[in-house]
Amino acid sequence: MFKKLLQTSIILALIVVILGAYTRLSDAGLGCPDWPGCYGQLVVPDVADGTKLEGYDRPLETAKGWKEMVHRYAASILGLVILILWFLVLRGRPRRFQSMALPSFTVLFVILQGAFGMWTVTLMVHPGIVTTHLVGGFVTTALLTWLYLNQNTQTLAYRHILKRHKYLLFVTLFALSLQIILGGWTSTNYAALSCGDQFPTCLDSWWPNMDFARALYWGPIGTEYDYEYGVLESQARAAIQMMHRIGALIITILVITLVFSFKNYTHMKNNLLLIGGLLTAQVTLGILNVVLSLPMFVAVLHNVFALLLLLSIVGLTHKIFKTSV
Numbered sequence: 001m002f003k004k005l006l007q008t009s010i011i012l013a014l015i016v017v018i019l020g021a022y023t024r025l026s027d028a029g030l031g032c033p034d035w036p037g038c039y040g041q042l043v044v045p046d047v048a049d050g051t052k053l054e055g056y057d058r059p060l061e062t063a064k065g066w067k068e069m070v071h072r073y074a075a076s077i078l079g080l081v082i083l084i085l086w087f088l089v090l091r092g093r094p095r096r097f098q099s100m101a102l103p104s105f106t107v108l109f110v111i112l113q114g115a116f117g118m119w120t121v122t123l124m125v126h127p128g129i130v131t132t133h134l135v136g137g138f139v140t141t142a143l144l145t146w147l148y149l150n151q152n153t154q155t156l157a158y159r160h161i162l163k164r165h166k167y168l169l170f171v172t173l174f175a176l177s178l179q180i181i182l183g184g185w186t187s188t189n190y191a192a193l194s195c196g197d198q199f200p201t202c203l204d205s206w207w208p209n210m211d212f213a214r215a216l217y218w219g220p221i222g223t224e225y226d227y228e229y230g231v232l233e234s235q236a237r238a239a240i241q242m243m244h245r246i247g248a249l250i251i252t253i254l255v256i257t258l259v260f261s262f263k264n265y266t267h268m269k270n271n272l273l274l275i276g277g278l279l280t281a282q283v284t285l286g287i288l289n290v291v292l293s294l295p296m297f298v299a300v301l302h303n304v305f306a307l308l309l310l311l312s313i314v315g316l317t318h319k320i321f322k323t324s325v
Helices: 001-024 062-090 100-122 127-150 163-188 233-260 265-293 297-321
Strands: none
Touching: 001 062, 001 163, 001 297, 062 100, 062 127, 100 127, 127 163, 127 297, 163 233, 163 265, 163 297, 233 265, 265 297
């Protein structure tokens, strides 16, 4: 039961990430200007679009409201499942021993993630808050995946990995995590199309006029500041986009190096094929995002494959480091 519930929670986490990406990319993050309800109700009010409800300055947009609320419903169900998992560990129900530390941390992290979901709305989609919330969804899924892998039988063959290869894996995982954060920063600052539809060039140049000093501008936090559709100038947004592209190149080099370094470990062939395939798909989706001017389906898939690539490397890390203890 515990393992099946873990599988369910991972699927739910993936759904929540997909819904979160769709909500963000369709500019529905403020579809409900309050939290946890929508215009003071648990469902989107049944009134005409454009209606200004009493006590709210933002007129209702029904489609955006439902996108936001469906995301909240899914996230709430996921939180409940994670709480049940924690209770099962407390009762000693997992087939294989599972300490309380990781499930307890996961519960606390999800509570914090819920708080960031609230702040995303109340602080008017501040880029730093939204990026943190996005990354939190990835971390939640990774934590659940690690819990699930803990329930599988470990293979002693994974112990025999050269130390330099372990370091390379750790560096790749760390760099990919930074790239995911940068991808979130690109999205939440509305910088995905700051180079137009050009790739690999940007604004008819290999190195356009960019403002790197403002690219990481955090901005003041408060309910009086509105960050919807971004506040940065075009040069700063172009810098963010180029940083993301450079990061993607670094990740590609690291993953290719990782695959070739591990190719002699024949028992890891399937892992390496999966990582290589996901990287290829992710790079392709990133390019299509630009040249096709950010179609919704491709943009959402770009988020999903970033998460899948992260989970594939987390899985390899678990095999190597968990069995080295």
